[in-house]
Amino acid sequence: MSKQKGFSLIELLIVVAIILIIAAIAIPNLLRARIAANEASAVQSIRTINTASITYQATYSNVGFAATLAALGPGGGNTTCGTPASTAACLIDAVLAKASAAATPKSGYYFTYTPAAAAGGTVNDYTVSGDPASLNQTGVRGFCSSSDGVIRWKSPGPTGVTTTAGCAALTALQ
Numbered sequence: 430m431s432k433q434k435g436f437s438l439i440e441l442l443i444v445v446a447i448i449l450i451i452a453a454i455a456i457p458n459l460l461r462a463r464i465a466a467n468e469a470s471a472v473q474s475i476r477t478i479n480t481a482s483i484t485y486q487a488t489y490s491n492v493g494f495a496a497t498l499a500a501l502g503p504g505g506g507n508t509t510c511g512t513p514a515s516t517a518a519c520l521i522d523a524v525l526a527k528a529s530a531a532a533t534p535k536s537g538y539y540f541t542y543t544p545a546a547a548a549g550g551t552v553n554d555y556t557v558s559g560d561p562a563s564l565n566q567t568g569v570r571g572f573c574s575s576s577d578g579v580i581r582w583k584s585p586g587p588t589g590v591t592t593t594a595g596c597a598a599l600t601a602l603q
Contacts, residue, residue, distance in 0.1 A: 460566075467568050470536035471559040472602065474525055475574050478542065478557045481520035482576065489515045493551030494576065498542035502526025530560075537567025543591040558590040573599060 481501045486494050492515050495501050503510045503526065504517020513519045528535035529542075538559045545554035556575045561568030570584045573596040581599035583590075590596045 464537075464566075464568055467537035467561070468570055468572075471538040471540075471568065471572055472580055474528075474535060474538070474540060475557055475559055475572055475580050477521055477525065478540070479574055479576075479578050479580075481518070482555055482557075483578075484520055485515075485518050488513075488518065491551065493547070493553055494544055494555045495542070496544050496552060498529065498540060498557075499526050501542075534562040534567070537562050541589075541591065545593065554593050556591055556593050556596050558596070560589065572602075 478498070478501065482494050485492075485501060495515075495518065498521075499505065500516050501518055501521045503519055503523050504514070507517065508523040510519035511517065524533075524535050525540070527533065528538070528540045530539045539562055541558045541560070543556045543558075544552045545556075547553075554576050556573060558571060558573040560571045564585060570582045571590070572580055572582050573590040574580045575593040575596050577593075577597075580602045581596055582602055583599045590599070
């Protein structure tokens, strides 16, 4: 009788089954962790936009708040900042300034910046919202904020919030 070398088919099938069970447990947890990271990034991006908007208003008081999200960044199609101006204030990076639904999302979220109607030539308020690029894959909640600086959320996202009153009606983050 000769000695058997290697593994039997049953042993290999058991190892493959164990690996599949571990993967079935681990992959959903990884996806939830990725969604949580994307949502945290979206909240931080909205905080950054709020801070940039307040700085913009203080710097360009004759204009008020910015008319577009791009005006808070390097402006236009630029990726680097030149001399700051009201149309390119260089207060946020180019990735965030271009993260609108027509462009590439930032960390799985698109951002919409909506200024209020100008009164007396100045914009006195704005609303910014962050919506998941792919619901239940890049995020499950939508976020918004306005000049009050309070970040609010709605589940499930996206929220599509474009007014200060619409944002104020949502639940504030704790």
